[in-house]
Structures are given as structure tokens and as C-alpha cells.
Amino acid sequence: MKFFRKYATVKIFTIFSVLLLSSCSKDSDDPAPQETEITVSTSDFSITMDENPINGQVIGSVQGSTNDGSVTFSITEQTPSGAFSIDASSGELKVADETLFDFESNPTITGTVQVANGAVSENASITITLNDLMEENVYEGDLILRSQQEVNDFGANNYAAIIGTLHIGDPEEGTTTDIIDLSPLQSLRSINGDLGITNNPSLISTLGLNIHYLYGKLIIVVNDTLEKIEGFNRLTSVQELVLSLNPRLYDLSGLYQLTSIGDGLVLVSCPQISNLDWLSNLTSFGGDLTIINCNSLANIDGLSNLTTATGEYNYFRITYNNSLLNLNGIENLNTEIYHLEIAANSSLTSIEGLQNKRVTTTLKIIENPFLENLHGLESTINISHELTVQNNNSLINIQGLRNLETAESFQIFNNESLPNLVGLNNLERCRNLDIRGNNELTDFCDLQNLFINGSNNSYIAIYNAYNPTKQDIIDGNCSL
The missing domain is CATH 2.60.40.60 (Cadherins)
Structure with a gap:
């Protein structure tokens, strides 16, 4: 009997050992986790x-x-x-x-x-x-054509390229030319530097140009009767595009092939430009965007294919555009913005097109009377210089700033409908905070984190519906 018990014990132990070894062996056969293969x-x-x-x-x-x-x-x-x-x-x-x-x-x-x-x-x-540029048809040097006769005389040489800059019109402020026809320049294909068209009060169209390559800037300014930009149908890139003070300019379809602007896009005082559809092929630019006083411009949807900004310090200034409703055309552009100014756009109701664009240095939202919120600024975390929210009469919340942690100088002035500061609860550092003239502002409670756990040197609250001190806010007396 003892032998049987001993034999049974040994047998059970042996079976257990075999099962254990089998289990270990099975585990060891499992394939090791695979690392993602880099491609x-x-x-x-x-x-x-x-x-x-x-x-x-x-x-x-x-x-x-x-x-x-x-x-x-x-x-x-x-x-x-x-x-x-x-x-x-x-x-x-x-x-x-x-x-x-x-x-x-x-x-x-x-x-x-x-x-x-x-x-x-x-x-x-x-x-x-x-x-292959015919050597005898390459003009070397900078050139200014100040009259129709000079355009005609230069065009008679049938130059194919200019190794330098070309200025059509008089670049001197306050001077004008009699240039009305650019067709004598039709043999010109390439300009190594800038092309300026300036101070030509009788020029209605740039028809007659046939520019394929422009390696500098395209600057078209102060042409009182200019209506159409033509002669650039094969142009795909410029270093910078500047259109300013051309009061009758409305047709820019001649720039439709542009895919790249090296530095920036500047549109100033272009009252007849109603859209940017002529830039619908633009995919990259240097990062500076200036649109000022273009009162017929209702949208910037033509920039919707713009995805890349190559500049290190990007400046956005969108101001005094009375018909502009939103900024939706730049929603696909992922970039940091060094300086952002959205001001005096009297019809603007939304800035949500700014999503995914982190502002880093200066942010100004000023005098946009129909703007109700700041949604679109959620990517902004640190403002190293100045943040101003001022004179936005319909603004009822600033929750778009809910991820803001630092603002060196922060002014909230004269926003007549703003009732509270909800959205500033993550603010941890603000050297100078100035809140004044907000007639409906009664709730400062979202500043408790700043004053209790953060850093603040100067705080002013005056001429608001409620003006608590810093100690009031710390003690919880932060709202009416």
C-alpha cells in the first residue's frame, strides 16, 4: 500500500512536471512583439x-x-x-x-x-x-520704363530675359506715366529679379505681357484705372505678391496658376476684389498674410488649398475689411503665427479658420463689432509679448483662450457684452493684466488660478460692472 501511494505520488509529480515544461515550451515558442518597420x-x-x-x-x-x-x-x-x-x-x-x-x-x-x-x-x-536663352536677347541690369515710348523702344529689341529687375512706370511717389500698352514686351519670358508696375494712371490691363518665370517679387501698386491682371498664365511662383492701391482692379484670373509665394501675400486697398478664387491653386507661401481695406472681400475661401507656411516669423494682419464674414479659407494651414492682428472687420462673425494655428508673440482682436467668441484660438498657449481683446461689442465669451497659460501683457478693454472671464482658468503667468470698460463684466472667478497658484505683477480692474481686487478674487469674492 505504501508502495502504491509512493508510486502514485511520483506519477502525479511527473505528469505535473511534463505539463509545466510543455507550458513553458509553448510560451517560449510565441513570436516576439514586432517593432514597426520604418519606411x-x-x-x-x-x-x-x-x-x-x-x-x-x-x-x-x-x-x-x-x-x-x-x-x-x-x-x-x-x-x-x-x-x-x-x-x-x-x-x-x-x-x-x-x-x-x-x-x-x-x-x-x-x-x-x-x-x-x-x-x-x-x-x-x-x-x-x-x-536656352539667346545671349543677344538677354538684358543684363535693372531697368525702369517710365513712358510708353520707352516701353516701345525696349520691346523693339525682343529681349527674352532680364537678368535684373524691371519696373514699368515711375517708382517715385507722386509721379505718373503715360503707359497704356504693354504688348511691345510680349517677347519677354523671364525676369531674374522683381517686376514692379507702379504709378500708371492710364493702364487698364497688363495684356501683352507673357511672363513665364519671375524669380523676385511681383509688385502692382497705384494704378488708378487698372482692371485686369493678364499675361501671367504660365507663372507658377513668385517671391512675394503685393497688390495695393489699385481702386478698379477686379479681375486677377491671370494669376490662377500660382502655386507658391516665397515670402508673403499683401492685399491693401483693393476695393473691387470680392474673392480670392484666383489663388485656389496656391499651396505654400512664406507665412506673411496682409489683407487690409478690401471692402468687397466677403471670404478668403480661395486660400483653402494653402497648407504650408515656410516662414520662421509669420505675420497675419487682417484689418478693415468691411464685408469679410469669416476666416474659413485658411483652416487647412498648419503653422505658428508670430503676430496676429484681426481688427476693424465690421461684418466678421467667426475666426474659427484660425484653428491649428498657434499664436506666439502678439495677438490683437480689436473692433470686430459682430464677433461673439474667440473659437479658433484654442492652439494658443503662450503669448510672449501682448494680447489685446478690445472693442468687440458682441463678444460674449472668450473660451477660445481656454488653453492659454502665459500672456506677458493682457488687455481686455471695452467689450460691451462680455459677462465673464470663463476660459482663463489655465492662465498661470501674466505680468500685466488690465481689465477695464467692460460694461457687463461681473465674473472674474477664472482668475483664481492665476492669483493663487500663478504669477502676476500688475492687475487693474476699473470701469467694469464689477471691479474686484486681487484679494477679493483670492478670497472667493470674484463675482456679483
């Missing part, structure tokens, strides 16, 4: 451009992406050597040695760019094809 993608880059550019001129950008982290760009080879350079983080190609961009010597410039994420990389082939 990199890119595409070949090709462009046709005029010969004889200048050093530093932007050629274009190589595209590259990865499923984890970011990519870097580097040139592994190029022929001829040293012709172009690349920005390691953005993939932007620039002319490095202008002497190599000569059609007779190098009609085609090629190379290979490596797009990499660590050890994983893909290559993009670079092909730059140069246009």
Missing part, C-alpha cells in the same frame, strides 16, 4: 528653368516622408559637381554655382538626393533642364 518614401524631381540664374535662387523642393519621425535630405552625387545645394531638413534645392547653369555647357543638370530616416533611405533622381 521612407520620395519621388524623382524634375524641372525646366531658364539658364543664367543667380546664386541662392530657389529651384524647388524634393519631397520626402516617413511613417515614424522625420527625414533628412542629402546630395549623394550631381553632375556637374557643386551646381546645386539642398536644405537638409526641408529638401529645398537652390542654385549653388550660377556659372554652371549655362545651357551651352550644361543643358541638363542631374543628381541624386538621398532621403533618409536613420539607416533607412530612398533615392530621388534630380533632373534640371535649362532653357
Whole structure:
């Protein structure tokens, strides 16, 4: 009997051991968790451009992406050597040695760019094809055409390119020209610098121009009778676009092919421009956006394909546009805004188009009488200089600032309908806080976090419906 019990015990122990070993073995056979495989993608880059550019001129950008982290760009080879350079983080190609961009010597410039994420990389082939400009038809130097006769005389030379800037009209303030016809310039295809059209009171249209490449700014200002921008149907990029003080200008369809503006877009005193649909192909710009005193402009929906701002310090000024209802056209643009000013837009009811755009230095929302809230500013966390909310008579809440943590100087002035400061409960640091002249403001309770847990040097509350002291707010006497 003892033998049987002993035998049974040994047998049970043996079975248990076998099961345990089998379980361990099964566990060890399970596959290890797989790490995500890093992938990199890119595409070949090709462009046709005029010969004889200048050093530093932007050629274009190589595209590259990865499923984890970011990519870097580097040139592994190029022929001829040293012709172009690349920005390691953005993939932007620039002319490095202008002497190599000569059609007779190098009609085609090629190379290979490596797009990499660590050890994983893909290559993009670079092909730059140069246009042959007849050497005798290239004008070298800056040029000003101050009269119709000068336009005619220059046009008789049939220049295909200008290595320099061209100014049509008199750039001197207060002077005018008799220029009415730009068709003598129809052979001109490329301008290496800026193109200015200024102070031409009799010019109705730019018809007759045939500009394919403009490597500088396009500046069209103070042309009293100008109605149409024409002659730029093949132009895809400019360094900056400035349209100002052209009181009859309404048709800008000639700029429809623009996809890139290197620095910024400036529209000032353009009373007949009712929309920005002529910019519907624009996808990137430098980051400066100025729209001032364009009283027929009801929307900026034409900017809806704008997704990229390349500037380091982006300035947005949208002021004195009496018909503008909202900012919805820039909702797809993801960027930081260094300075944002939305002021005196007498029909504006919404700024929600500012979503995903973090303001960092200066924010001014002033004199927008029908603006009821600040929704659209939720990405703004720290204002390092000045934040002003002033004279917005219909403003009833500022909850769009609910993620605000820091504002160096914060003024809330003369917002006649604002009843409370709900939305400022996350404010932790505000050196100077000035709240005055808000006739309906009775609730300051959202400032408790700032005064109890945060940092504040100066606080003023006067001429409001209720004007509690800092100690009142700390003690809970923060509302009527």
C-alpha cells in the first residue's frame, strides 16, 4: 500500500512536471512583439528653368516622408559637381554655382538626393533642364520704363530675359506715366529679379505681357484705372505678391496658376476684389498674410488649398475689411503665427479658420463689432509679448483662450457684452493684466488660478460692472 501511494505520488509529480515544461515550451515558442518597420518614401524631381540664374535662387523642393519621425535630405552625387545645394531638413534645392547653369555647357543638370530616416533611405533622381536663352536677347541690369515710348523702344529689341529687375512706370511717389500698352514686351519670358508696375494712371490691363518665370517679387501698386491682371498664365511662383492701391482692379484670373509665394501675400486697398478664387491653386507661401481695406472681400475661401507656411516669423494682419464674414479659407494651414492682428472687420462673425494655428508673440482682436467668441484660438498657449481683446461689442465669451497659460501683457478693454472671464482658468503667468470698460463684466472667478497658484505683477480692474481686487478674487469674492 505504501508502495502504491509512493508510486502514485511520483506519477502525479511527473505528469505535473511534463505539463509545466510543455507550458513553458509553448510560451517560449510565441513570436516576439514586432517593432514597426520604418519606411521612407520620395519621388524623382524634375524641372525646366531658364539658364543664367543667380546664386541662392530657389529651384524647388524634393519631397520626402516617413511613417515614424522625420527625414533628412542629402546630395549623394550631381553632375556637374557643386551646381546645386539642398536644405537638409526641408529638401529645398537652390542654385549653388550660377556659372554652371549655362545651357551651352550644361543643358541638363542631374543628381541624386538621398532621403533618409536613420539607416533607412530612398533615392530621388534630380533632373534640371535649362532653357536656352539667346545671349543677344538677354538684358543684363535693372531697368525702369517710365513712358510708353520707352516701353516701345525696349520691346523693339525682343529681349527674352532680364537678368535684373524691371519696373514699368515711375517708382517715385507722386509721379505718373503715360503707359497704356504693354504688348511691345510680349517677347519677354523671364525676369531674374522683381517686376514692379507702379504709378500708371492710364493702364487698364497688363495684356501683352507673357511672363513665364519671375524669380523676385511681383509688385502692382497705384494704378488708378487698372482692371485686369493678364499675361501671367504660365507663372507658377513668385517671391512675394503685393497688390495695393489699385481702386478698379477686379479681375486677377491671370494669376490662377500660382502655386507658391516665397515670402508673403499683401492685399491693401483693393476695393473691387470680392474673392480670392484666383489663388485656389496656391499651396505654400512664406507665412506673411496682409489683407487690409478690401471692402468687397466677403471670404478668403480661395486660400483653402494653402497648407504650408515656410516662414520662421509669420505675420497675419487682417484689418478693415468691411464685408469679410469669416476666416474659413485658411483652416487647412498648419503653422505658428508670430503676430496676429484681426481688427476693424465690421461684418466678421467667426475666426474659427484660425484653428491649428498657434499664436506666439502678439495677438490683437480689436473692433470686430459682430464677433461673439474667440473659437479658433484654442492652439494658443503662450503669448510672449501682448494680447489685446478690445472693442468687440458682441463678444460674449472668450473660451477660445481656454488653453492659454502665459500672456506677458493682457488687455481686455471695452467689450460691451462680455459677462465673464470663463476660459482663463489655465492662465498661470501674466505680468500685466488690465481689465477695464467692460460694461457687463461681473465674473472674474477664472482668475483664481492665476492669483493663487500663478504669477502676476500688475492687475487693474476699473470701469467694469464689477471691479474686484486681487484679494477679493483670492478670497472667493470674484463675482456679483
